Amino acid sequence: MSALDRALLVAARDLAAERRHPDGFVAALTFTGLLVLIESLAFGPGQARQPGVASALFWIAVLFAATLVATRSFDRELEDDAIDAILVLDGGREAIYAGKLIAIAVVLGIVALAAAVLSLVLLDLEVALAGHLALVGILGILALPPVIVLTTLLALRVRARAALVPILSFPILVPQLVACTQGAAAALTGDASAAVGWAGILAAFALVYGVLGLTIVPAAIE
């Protein structure tokens, strides 16, 4: 069985568990929706409709949602020591990392899609380049989870994990957040070259942190 097969197996298992008990998904969806709504009200309709502000509000909400989904996913692993059954196996550590990345990205993608629809409707946004916006959205969804999953794994046995993961991961995620916000704002305003440029940066972040995680995780998980 190849490393990719093992990662897909873990991802399928996670998604099956999430489908049966979508507590992480529901929490993230509710949280994201409320955050977009409250932030829009706090800024007021005029300011919240500006592409830069609307994008920032959206991606901050998605970032918190990613943390929620990842935390719930690992809580489930630790409830009955289920993760140990995988860590014992050859390639288990890499598979946990990569599998979680895939599963969290899928769940986050659905949450982000719902939040995007809410933002577009609520703020009555005009999208100049829908394809570019989708590209930035997809790459942003791929760029955020590697850092969050990596820090969650590093803090796996720490009691204050729920607090530690955002403290460790958010500073590292600032460049990704900037790229997501700028890329989405560029797509909203019709600046195709800027949107593609930011999308490229997001792809690089996803790749670099994905590979970095795969390199660190086997030695780092206890």
Place this chain on the structure above:
Amino acid sequence: MRRVTVNVSREANASLNDVTVVLDDRTILRGISLELPPGLTLLRGTNGAGKTTLLRALAGLVPLARGRRSIPGGPPLYIGHRPMLLRGLTARENLSFLAAFRGLVSSDVAGALRKWGLGDAMDRPIERLSAGQRRRASLARIETEQVPLVLLDEPFADLDSDALVRLRAALNTALVRGQAVLMATHMHHELDQDATAHYVLDDGALRVL
């Protein structure tokens, strides 16, 4: 997909050589050397003596401060205090996943769960099973993942008398297959006659009985 063939020679299925484990600045295991040939090995010791840590060291779940671990037949089957099954999935899904991860797609998961009396419960999510049923489901992995080394940590916990009979039968089958089984237990009298070796862990040091 591969089906594991267990080596039935008397050569060790696993060994620890001068292993020391230090956790949180405390030495849990001190210079442990141990060979596990096919057969049942019982591990005894008082609470906190280091039995679980020894099993986890063999499973590769704790870092070794010193020494070497060798398991020629590949990763062991380790069943700890808790069921180690994912909530949200059924017993069948959990066992199928773990067997598939080892490449054992032909494993008869449903048959193994039926042998453990879980015929009606195998398609219920794990969290809806009783503690005893969850324990049965995790022990059914002895049948679905037939690997050369099996590590069992207090497997009698939560089991009723019927499940004890089933565990005995599963162990006998495993021993006939030539698997090495290392079991940490306080209920050693249940299996004394079946065991090929007895060890006692005392303050992190191992001695033969």
